[in-house]
Amino acid sequence: MMNVLEKAYPARALPRRCVVIIGAGFGGLACAGALGHAEVDVVVIDRRNHNLFQPLLYQVATAALSPADIAEPIRRTLGRYRNIHIMLAEADGIDTQTKRVMLKDGNAVAYDQLVIATGSEYNYFGHDEWQRFAPGLKTLHEARRIRHRLLLAFEKAEQTKDPAERRALLTSIVVGGGPTGVEMAGAISELGRSMASRDFRTIPLSDLRVILVEAGPRILSAFPEHLQTYALGYLEKIGVDVRLGAQVSDITMEGAVIAGEMVPAGNIVWGAGVKASPASRWLGLEGKANGRIPVDSKLRVEGYEDIFSLGDTSVQSGDNGAPLPALAQVAKQQGHYLGKLLAKIDTIEIAKPFHFNNRGNTAVIGRNAAIFDFGRWTLKGYLAWILWAIVHVYLLVNFEKRMLVTLQWIWRYLTRQRGARLIDENDREDVLPAARR
């Protein structure tokens, strides 16, 4: 079969060596960028037309930022490289014999080298039916859904005459005590308090509840213990009810069963563990390490010379033998490394193995509070929060978005207002049980 490029670009002088990258997240984009201007054709396949800055997605879900503030069209990011071609399409298989990526629309793209960078999705541990009631936080669509549901619950709470229903509507449950769960719980609590004190004067603060459920004994298990203690104390100070060692055994439209007790809730968010997207299934490698594909020190997938994987999709051992964490900075560094490697594929055997350079791990807990773990030293509180804000603005892709986000943060900090509190009437159907609409 002909490469799809040959058909779409019939006038181009093909064939040149063609690297295909599936997924334009942090890893895929870094890899493509490092291949820009190289003597290869690069095809980047993604089912979305934008790269999402996921670390700030929770701010979209809590009405602080707009979707476009944290999303950058892939064509803009990679537009300056004339050897890079973008395809809006969904991959759903790999034919390793004929070296083609199979697309959902029936087409196929031929590769010489393939990079699988499809990222991760939330793991509902066998209860995929919970996803409807407890969205995760991976896409703009999910973030918007959470935002609608949060805001709508307040509107309905003000109109209801039934105290039990009001209490249920004003209860949010966040499942999972990792960074996403902690950030969401903190942000929901602050959003609720600010709305109750300004916009909804008839809603008593005492009716607001945010419950953070963690099955393990500690929140933020990847951080040193004194930072965990600090975060826990801060969350409790801003009104988050943290339930450690508690299991969620069922989730419905009405609420969640936490440690055996049914807690009615207007809003449930899922942040409990991720699994790799289905790419491992394409290679018959499912079942290992939450579906993550094992790769060697040069990011090659076991058993293949021409297939590579990086970021959350794969699992690689660090210098100390432990698997590298599923973090944006790992994906970015791997992408950059792999791009350079693929540009000079002939020298791969003598190339240096990938080395992860830890830039520090961070989580934000609330207004004025964040934690940083740099390995040798740590930081917490107000200074950490300032540093967190600077780092995240810096990491946003382009200058315009940096300015916009900075401006909105400063404004928000000074006024405590949130700008993106929108409920669209066409998005209302799926967010509340029929009885509460």
Add this chain to the structure above:
Amino acid sequence: MMNVLEKAYPARALPRRCVVIIGAGFGGLACAGALGHAEVDVVVIDRRNHNLFQPLLYQVATAALSPADIAEPIRRTLGRYRNIHIMLAEADGIDTQTKRVMLKDGNAVAYDQLVIATGSEYNYFGHDEWQRFAPGLKTLHEARRIRHRLLLAFEKAEQTKDPAERRALLTSIVVGGGPTGVEMAGAISELGRSMASRDFRTIPLSDLRVILVEAGPRILSAFPEHLQTYALGYLEKIGVDVRLGAQVSDITMEGAVIAGEMVPAGNIVWGAGVKASPASRWLGLEGKANGRIPVDSKLRVEGYEDIFSLGDTSVQSGDNGAPLPALAQVAKQQGHYLGKLLAKIDTIEIAKPFHFNNRGNTAVIGRNAAIFDFGRWTLKGYLAWILWAIVHVYLLVNFEKRMLVTLQWIWRYLTRQRGARLIDENDREDVLPAARR
């Protein structure tokens, strides 16, 4: 039946005179604002939680601005008035005997005076089935749909190998030569040219088509003839194919029949005439002037002492006897007038009748080009465009949004980039015919 307020706010000292306003558009908000701090209770009912700055909605549809940039939560706008209560609910009838507004959820709200400010919706002239394929431009949902469809058509056009299909995908049809149609046609043409020259290098500019269809002999019929001629010339210069005196007789997923000829198109936008929302039906007054409710010089609905209507919902005669146009500035001035009137309802008989103060009529045609008609004098071209931008930024409700929009416009003007080019994978289903997905 008890006023809903009595139940929702049992502790309040009721009854006080209660003014109910249905609709929080320009007119409803102005009316509520003028009643702020007055000795009445005010209930504002809207099915959305935000006021939309519709004059800039076309910029959301063409990926220049984000939804939140032009939408303001009603609770923020009116939050400072403690006598104003906001209800997110959909009205669907009026019981004039018991003086209650009936809500879709089965509840009711009692009024002493009622203001109907429900605005207008697009008139498909008996072909409501066209709405699916040719959305109007009244809500954020519609603007997002148009944006997705526009951007997706480009992605698909790059991937297709069939020249006829590519040409169809790159064809946009705008129905209606009023201000909305002209603004959309100009903005789509400029968006297309900028995307073809930067983001989609394999798409030839010659394949782009924007067709503006107007059934009458002229575009912008409300403007003086020399401004119409200028606008027509400018549109043709930026590549818009303007078809005057042409009827659209059918619209399907595949395209539109224009003057008897089927034109395949990837994107169709409806801007051909509006009609009042169903409020006139609630009062048994349908069938007049496109469903607009006739009101007297004090905005009273004929036959009722306690029901008022303003803005696009109603029709009032101006000083010269001709009906006032359906413009934001009319609604705002009427709202302000009516609020003052309702604050002192006892003096309504001796109050001055409403007088419309024409602030000038404007339309923007493209980058660097707008027209203004101030009655006695007119303005066109670059200066008009600068004035248009200043006026629209000034009219945006709050300071933060003014800054954000100004900043984005300046950035966009300098770089010709559009920041909000997002396609969400969950919104894709309904925007393209199955064959083109």
